[in-house]
Amino acid sequence: xxxxxxxxxxxxxxxxxxxxxxxxxxxxxxxxxxxxxxxxxxxxxxxxxxxxxxxxxxxxxxxxxxxxxxxxxxxxxxxxxxxxxxxxxxxxxxxxxxxxxxxxxxxxxxxxxxxxxxxxxxxxxxxxxxxxxxxxxxxxxxxxxxxxxxxxxxxxxxxxxxxxxxxxxxxxxxxxxxxxxxxxxxxxxxxxxxxxxxxxxxxxxxxxxxxxxxxxxxxxxxxxxxxxxxxxxxxxxxxxxxxxxxxxxxxxxxxxxxxxxxxxxxxxxxxxxxxxxxxxxxxxxxxxxxxxxxxxxxxxxxxxxxxxxxxxxxxxxxxxxxxxxxxxxxxxxxxxxxxxxxxxxxxxxxxxxxxxxxxxxxxxxxxxxxxxxxxxxxxxxxxxxxxxxxxxxxxxxxxxxxxxxxxxxxxxxxxxxxxxxxxxxxxxxxxxxxxxxxxxxxxxxxxxxxxxxxxxxxxxxxxxxxxxxxxxxxxxxxxxxxxxxxxxxxxxxxxxxxxxxxxxxxxxxxxxxxxxxxxxxxxxxxxxxxxxxxxxxxxxxxxxxxxxxxxxxxxxxxxxxxxxxxxxxxxxxxxxxxxxxxxxxxxxxxxxxxxxxxxxxxxxxxxxxxxxxxxxxxxxxxxxxx
Numbered sequence: 001x002x003x004x005x006x007x008x009x010x011x012x013x014x015x016x017x018x019x020x021x022x023x024x025x026x027x028x029x030x031x032x033x034x035x036x037x038x039x040x041x042x043x044x045x046x047x048x049x050x051x052x053x054x055x056x057x058x059x060x061x062x063x064x065x066x067x068x069x070x071x072x073x074x075x076x077x078x079x080x081x082x083x084x085x086x087x088x089x090x091x092x093x094x095x096x097x098x099x100x101x102x103x104x105x106x107x108x109x110x111x112x113x114x115x116x117x118x119x120x121x122x123x124x125x126x127x128x129x130x131x132x133x134x135x136x137x138x139x140x141x142x143x144x145x146x147x148x149x150x151x152x153x154x155x156x157x158x159x160x161x162x163x164x165x166x167x168x169x170x171x172x173x174x175x176x177x178x179x180x181x182x183x184x185x186x187x188x189x190x191x192x193x194x195x196x197x198x199x200x201x202x203x204x205x206x207x208x209x210x211x212x213x214x215x216x217x218x219x220x221x222x223x224x225x226x227x228x229x230x231x232x233x234x235x236x237x238x239x240x241x242x243x244x245x246x247x248x249x250x251x252x253x254x255x256x257x258x259x260x261x262x263x264x265x266x267x268x269x270x271x272x273x274x275x276x277x278x279x280x281x282x283x284x285x286x287x288x289x290x291x292x293x294x295x296x297x298x299x300x301x302x303x304x305x306x307x308x309x310x311x312x313x314x315x316x317x318x319x320x321x322x323x324x325x326x327x328x329x330x331x332x333x334x335x336x337x338x339x340x341x342x343x344x345x346x347x348x349x350x351x352x353x354x355x356x357x358x359x360x361x362x363x364x365x366x367x368x369x370x371x372x373x374x375x376x377x378x379x380x381x382x383x384x385x386x387x388x389x390x391x392x393x394x395x396x397x398x399x400x401x402x403x404x405x406x407x408x409x410x411x412x413x414x415x416x417x418x419x420x421x422x423x424x425x426x427x428x429x430x431x432x433x434x435x436x437x438x439x440x441x442x443x444x445x446x447x448x449x450x451x452x453x454x455x456x457x458x459x460x461x462x463x464x465x466x467x468x469x470x471x472x473x474x475x476x477x478x479x480x481x482x483x484x485x486x487x488x489x490x491x492x493x494x495x496x497x498x499x500x501x502x503x504x505x506x507x508x509x510x511x512x513x514x515x516x517x518x519x520x521x522x523x524x525x526x527x528x529x530x531x532x533x534x535x536x537x538x539x540x541x542x543x544x545x546x547x548x549x550x551x552x553x554x555x556x557x558x559x560x561x562x563x564x565x566x567x568x569x570x571x572x573x574x575x576x577x578x579x580x581x582x583x584x585x586x587x588x589x590x591x592x593x594x595x596x597x598x599x600x601x602x603x604x605x606x607x608x609x610x611x612x613x614x615x616x617x618x619x620x621x622x623x624x625x626x
Contacts, residue, residue, distance in 0.1 A: 005095065005096075005127050005128075005129045006096075006129055006195065006199065006200075006203045008071040008072055008095055008096030008129070009071075009072055009096040009097075009098065009129060009131060009138065009195075010138070010140060010185060010203070011071075011140075011143070012042060012070070012071035012072040012096065012145075013042045013043065013071055014042055014043045014044075014045065014068055014069070014070040014071055014072070015035065015040075015042060015043070015044050015045065015070055015071070015072045015073070015074060015147065016045045016047055016063060016066065016070040016072070016073040016074070016089075016094065017031060017032055017035070017044060017045065017046050017047060017073075017074050017076070018047045018063070018073055018074065018075045018076065018077060018085050018089075019047070019048075019075060019076035019077030019078075019081070019085070019101070020032055020046040020047060020048050020054050020059070020076065021054070021076070022048075022051055022054055024055060027076055027100060027149045028076035028100075029054070029055070030149040030151075031074065031076065031100065031137065031147065031148065031149050032044070032046060032054060032055055032057070033055065034146035034147070034148065034149065034150070034151075034153075035145065035146060035147055036055070036057065037146075038144045038145065038146040038153050039144035040143065040144050040145045040146075041143070041144065042143075042145075043068070043070075044057070045060055045066050045070060046058075046059045046060070047059065047060050047061070047062065047063060047066075048060075048061070049061050049062070062088075063088050063089065063092045063094070064088075064092060066092075069092060069093045069094060070094050071094075071096055072094070072096040072097070072098065072147075073085075073089045073094045073096070073097050073098070074097075074098045074100060074137065074147055075089075075097065075098070075099045075100065075101060076100045076101055077101060078101065078103070079101050079102065079103030079104060079111065079114055079133070080103075080114070082099055082101050082114065082118065082133065083114060083117040083118050083121055086099075086118050086121050086122065086130070087121045087124075089128075090121065090122075090124060090125035090128055095125060095127045095128045095129065096128075096129060097128065097129070097130045097131070097132075098130075098131045098132055098135065098137055098138065098147065099118075099130060099131070099132035099133035099134075099135070099190070100132060100133070100135060100136075100137055100149070101132075101133055101134070102133070102134045103133075103134075104133045104134050104191055104193075105134075105191055106134055106191070115133070115191065115193050118130070118133075118193060119193060119194070122194065129194060129195055129199075130193060130194040130195060131187070131188075131189060131190070131192075131194070131195045132189070132190040132191065132192075132193070133190055133191055133193065134166075134190040134191045135166055135188040135189060135190025135191070136148045136149060136150060136166035136169045136170070136188035136190075137149060137150070137188060138185065138186065138187050138188070139153065139154065139173075139183070139185070139186035139187075140184075140185055140186075141153065141154055141155060141156040141157070141182065141183055141184070141186075142156045142184065142209060148169075148186075148188065150169060150170050150173050151170070151173075152173050152174060152177050154173055154176050154177060154181070154182060154183050154186060155176075155177070155181070155182035155183070156182050156183070156184075157181060157182020157183050157184060158182070158184050158209065158210060158211035158212065159181070159182065159183050159184060159210070159211070159212050159213070159214060160183065160184050160185045160186075160187070160200070160204040160207070160210045160212075160213045160214070161183055161185070161186045161187065161214045161216075162187045162189060162197060162200050162201075162204075162213065162214070162215050162216070163187070163188055163189070163215075163216035164188075164189055164190070164192070164216060164217060164218045164219070165188075165216055165218065165244070166188045166190065168216055168283075169186065169188050173186070184204070184207065184209040184210040184211075185204065185207075185209075185210065187200060192221070196220075196221065196222060196225070196226075197215060197217070197220065197226055197229075198222060198225035198226045198228070198229040198230075199225075199229075201213060201226075201229040201230055201232075201233060201239065202229045202232070202233070204237070205229070205232065205233030205236070205237050210237065211237065211238075212237060212238040212239070212240065213233075213237055213238070213239045213240070214239075214240050214241075214242075214286055215239065215240070215241040215242070215277075216241075216242050216244070216283075217241055217242065217243045217244065217268075218243075218244050219604070220268075220604055221604070223271070223604050223605045223606065224606075226271075226275070227271065227274070227275050227605075230275035230276060230277055231274075231275050231276060231458055234275060234276030234277060234454070234455065234458065235276065235455055235458065238278065238451065239275075239276070239277045239278065240277070240278045240279075240280060240286055240447075241272055241277050241278070241279050241280070242279070242280050242281075242283050242286050243265065243268050243269075243272070243279065264602070266626055267602045267604070267605055267608050267626060268605075269626070270608065270625075270626035271605050272454070273450075273453070273454045273457060274454075274457055275454070275458075276451075276454045276455050276457065276458045277451075277454065278447050278448070278450055278451035278454065279447075279450065280447055282443070285440070285443055285444065285447070297406075297407070297408065297409040297410075298409070298448065298451065298452045298455070299378035299379040299408065299409055299445070299448060299449060299452055300378050300452070301327075301378040301449070301452075302325075302326050302327045302378065302446075302449045303327045303328075303329035303330075303376055303377055303378045303379075304321055304326055304327065304328065304329055304377075304378065304379055304380070304381060304442070304445055305328075305329045305331070305351050305352075305353065305371045305372075305374065305377040305379070305380045305381070306318065306328075306351060306352035306353065306380070306381045306383065307352070307353045307355060307364065307367045307368050307371055307380060307381070307382050307383070308352050308353070308354055308355070308382070308383035308384075308385075309354070309355055309356065309357055309359045309364065309383070309384055309385060309387065309390060310354070310357060310383070310385040310387070311348070311352075311354050313383045313385060313413070313415060313438045314348075314352030314354055314383060314438075315352075316437075316438045316439065317352065317381060317383060317413070317438035317439070317441070317442050318352060320438065320439045320442040320443065321442045321445075321446070324442065324443070324446040325446075326442065326445070326446050326449065328351055328352075329351055329374070329376050329377045329378070330351070330376055331350070331351050331353075331371070331374055331376065331377075332374055332375070332376060334374075335370060335371065335373070335374040336349070336350075338370045339353060339367060339370055339371075342363075342366045342367070342370065343355055343356075343363065343366075343367060344356055351371075352383075353367050353371060355367050357385075357387040357388075357389070357390075358387070358388075358389045359389070359390070360389065360391065360394075361391050361394040361395040361397070361398045362398065364382065364384070364395050364398070364399070365395070365398035365399065365401075365402060368380060368382060368399060368402055368410070369402060372402070372406055372408055372410075377408065378408065378449075379408055379409040379410070379411065379445060379448075380408065380409075380410050380411070381410075381411045381412070381413065381438070381441050381442065381445065382399055382410065382411070382412045382413070383412075383413045383415065383438055383441075384412070384413070384414050384415065384420070384423070385415045385416065386415070386416040386419050386420060392414055392416070392419055392420045392422070392423035393422045393423045393426065395423065396412075396414070396422075396423035396424070396426040396427050397426055399412065399427065399430075399432065400426055400427060400429075400430030400432060403430055403431065403432050404430065404431075409445075409448065410432055411432070411433050411434075411435070411441045411444065411445055412424075412427050412432050412433070412434040412435070412441070413434070413435045413436070413437060413438045413440070413441045414427070414434055414435075414436070415436065415437065415438075469504070470504075471502070471503060471504060476502055476503065479502075480499055480502075483495065483498075489537075490537075490540045492535065492537065492579075493510055493533065493535065493582060494510060494512060494535070494582065497509060497510065508531075508584045508585050508587060509584065510533065510582035510583065510584040511526075511582060511583055511584065512535055512579065512580045512581075512582055513580055513581050513582070513583055514580045514581075516558070516559040516562035516563065517559075519532065519558060519559075519562055519581060519583050520555050520558055520559060522583045523552070523555065523558055523583055524555070526583075526584075526585055527585065528552065528553050528554065528586075529551050529552055529553045529585075529586035530552050530558065530583050530584065530585060530586055531548070531549070531550050531551070531552070531583070531584050531585070531586045532548070532549045532552065532558075532561055532562060532565055532581055532582070532583055533547060533548050533549075533581065533582045533584075534547035534548070534565060534566075534569050534578065534581060534582075535578070535579040535580045535581060535582050536569070536573070536576045536577055536578050536579060537577055537579070538573065538575070538576040538577055539569070539573060539576055543616050545568060545569055545572040545573055546564075546565065546568030546569065546572065547565060547568070547569055548565075549561040549564070549565055550586060551586050551588070552586070562581060565581060566578070566581070593613075593614075594613065594614040594615040595611065595612070595613070595614045596610070596611070596612050596613065596614035596615075596618045596624065597609075597610065597611055598610035598611075608626055609626070610624055610625070610626050611624065611625055612624025612625060
């Protein structure tokens with residue numbers, strides 16, 4: 001990807017603002033105020049066909065009249081004028097463009113047509129890159145550049161934030177300012193007709209000022225690019241994603257907002273795992289997780305030890321950990337013995353390690369050192385509550401000293417108000433992620449565990465498999481396309497097993513019968529025991545209606561079972577069309593596992609495979625992997 005071309009957008013010296021309004025409260029007026037008010041050291045050229053000046057800054061009537069060629073053009077013109085403005089930029093040699101204007105695909109077919117015009121024009125100018133349209137803009141704190149219509153300028157930091165939602169950007173900026181969170185770059189991609197998540201991950205992956213990347217994702221269009229970029233940088237630059245539209249109803253809203261097709265959330269989840277991306281499900285946790293991951297102390301497993309000066313918060317942390325499928329570390333006998341030697345007689349004798357409410361800083365620190373040394377512990381959470389003899393600041397200093405030498409991650413939850421703030425400041429400065437509740441800390445830890453697992457997945461490769469299979473796929477496809485009618489819905493068992501067998505997957509081949517005597521003749525030829533199943537295009541879950549009878553060992557039982565099966569179906573599904581009853585050999589394996597396998601062509605990510613626990617309760621347990 002030509003990511004070096006993005007320097008024109010993210011490291012500009014001269015910027016043209018096209019379509020600037022005389023109204024200081026308009027989008028373009030706010031943009032101009034932000035750019036000149038934040039201390040940008042470059043040059044800004046406002047462009048207006050008739051006004052001499054805007055906000056006291058001289059205007060230029062046309063791009064052609066500018067004294068120097070800008071690196072970047074920001075377009076705020078009405079949507080119908082944007083394609084021509086893009087053409088003018090290209091002809092003038094301006095190859096970095098941000099389109100703020102709305103009124104594109106989010107409005108329907110007319111807007112989509114405008115986007116196509118822009119892309120057609122872009123093809124004429126090699127190296128042109130476009131962010132937007134319908135976006136908030138970009139903010140680059142280390143350049144003092146607020147090229148957006150957001151009202152605040154964030155601190156300089158090491159997090160690159162990339163969002164498809166402009167409205168969310170403004171909320172995040174307000175929150176980050178209050179929480180003293182800094183950014184290397186802040187980017188609203190809007191409709192992303194050109195520059196997308198993959199381009200930006202590639203760019204910020206090589207940016208020295210960026211240590212971690214946060215994504216707010218509504219939909220992804222070019223999945224191959226996205227997966228390639230993410231997998232390339234996930235190990236060196238932690239990537240955290242929040243995916244909106246997790247359920248069909250919210251996905252439909254996100255789709256109408258971006259004009260893109262939303263895929264099933266489970267598929268996105270599997271893709272994020274495969275790409276080494278840490279996923280969060282609460283937008284409030286996203287910066288905690290990015291901050292924690294950015295410290296580059298990754299646990300080797302899910303086993304968490306808890307050191308606390310109060311039993312209640314320890315229980316709260318344990319509940320949250322177990323609910324999130326984490327593991328409470330089992331402390332070794334040696335660790336228990338050492339804790340006995342160094343703690344009062346009434347300590348908890350287990351994990352969570354309750355050092356009691358009268359614990360001084362040295363007692364907390366000693367317990368932390370002992371627990372950290374346990375080989376069965378992957379990370380430690382230290383919880384402190386403000387009790388009468390608690391010294392939050394002194395404890396924070398000792399915990400910070402231990403963390404500086406520790407190879408395992410240490411998290412902290414300093415519960416309380418004013419008395420805890422100095423301790424939290426000390427912990428943060430020492431590179432320890434500190435939280436105000438145990439639940440927050442455990443949630444961040446579990447995201448860290450998921451991130452660690454996802455990084456391991458990056459190295460996974462399949463066992464050796466043949467490049468070619470001994471089947472003629474083209475012949476089989478033509479055969480089955482003729483066999484399967486269009487819009488046929490659920491295939492019958494006969495058709496399904498014919499397909500599976502043709503592709504080399506062993507199956508029990510059913511025979512269709514239309515009477516109990518015919519079934520008895522088939523059973524005699526294939527041998528007992530056998531299985532009877534109803535054959536009906538209207539019944540897919542046969543067991544629910546008594547449509548399957550297993551392990552039949554003799555002709556008498558067979559005929560009785562046949563009659564019982566037909567009677568059950570007529571009772572429960574009187575309107576169902578019955579094609580007959582299939583009979584097939586009964587196979588029983590005590591060591592066997594009921595398995596569910598699935599495959600689909602996802603509209604975004606392509607081929608998706610599912611494997612999991614099968615059987616009649618498969619949909620209840622949902623024990624599966626994609």
